[in-house]
Amino acid sequence: MSTDSWKTSTGPSSLGVAHTKEDTLTATVADGINFLLVCDWGHAGLSKNKAQMETQASSCNADFVLLGGDNFYMNGVKSTTDPLWKEFFTGTFNGPYLSKTPFYAVLGNHDYGYKAKGSVDAQLQYGAIDSRWHMPNRWHTEIFTSPSKDFTVQVVCID
Numbered sequence: 001m002s003t004d005s006w007k008t009s010t011g012p013s014s015l016g017v018a019h020t021k022e023d024t025l026t027a028t029v030a031d032g033i034n035f036l037l038v039c040d041w042g043h044a045g046l047s048k049n050k051a052q053m054e055t056q057a058s059s060c061n062a063d064f065v066l067l068g069g070d071n072f073y074m075n076g077v078k079s080t081t082d083p084l085w086k087e088f089f090t091g092t093f094n095g096p097y098l099s100k101t102p103f104y105a106v107l108g109n110h111d112y113g114y115k116a117k118g119s120v121d122a123q124l125q126y127g128a129i130d131s132r133w134h135m136p137n138r139w140h141t142e143i144f145t146s147p148s149k150d151f152t153v154q155v156v157c158i159d
Helices: 044-059 083-090 120-128
Strands: 006-009 017-020 035-038 064-067 103-105 140-145 152-157
Touching: 035 044, 103 152
Parallel strands: 035 064, 064 103
Antiparallel strands: 006 017, 140 152
16 A cells, blocks of 8 residues: 555544545544654643643554653753653553553653663663653664554654
8 A cells, every 4th residue: 555545634533543545434533543743842831732642642542652752841851750751651541541541652852861861771760660651772663553453653762
């Protein structure tokens, strides 16, 4: 199947749902690979939106969340026990749905640090502490298969 046969729907009931053109008219949320994409998220303002994110993830039955970098403003995290993990990750994504959802992360420039050095290794190692966090390397590829096994989505995470 060529890449021009893909359509990505967006909206409150189908956020991040990928379907083939042929399935567009009859597809439901359950037919696709459903996910949230969150970028530049590691700051205090995110907690104001956590209820909405929980609602969106639950309503589209999100299979996972993609974190597009700048996970911890302004200077990354210092370690796997840095308080920012609780403030921005475990304390934010802690609703009934997102507390059980996997998160696939990529690094952004602020994760390296803006005025102070952040620990990229801490983000690479954090999956051993919280099984929801997936960042096996600075660059990684994730492949997701639709429930019907009709298609896959390959996500290439490049630092």
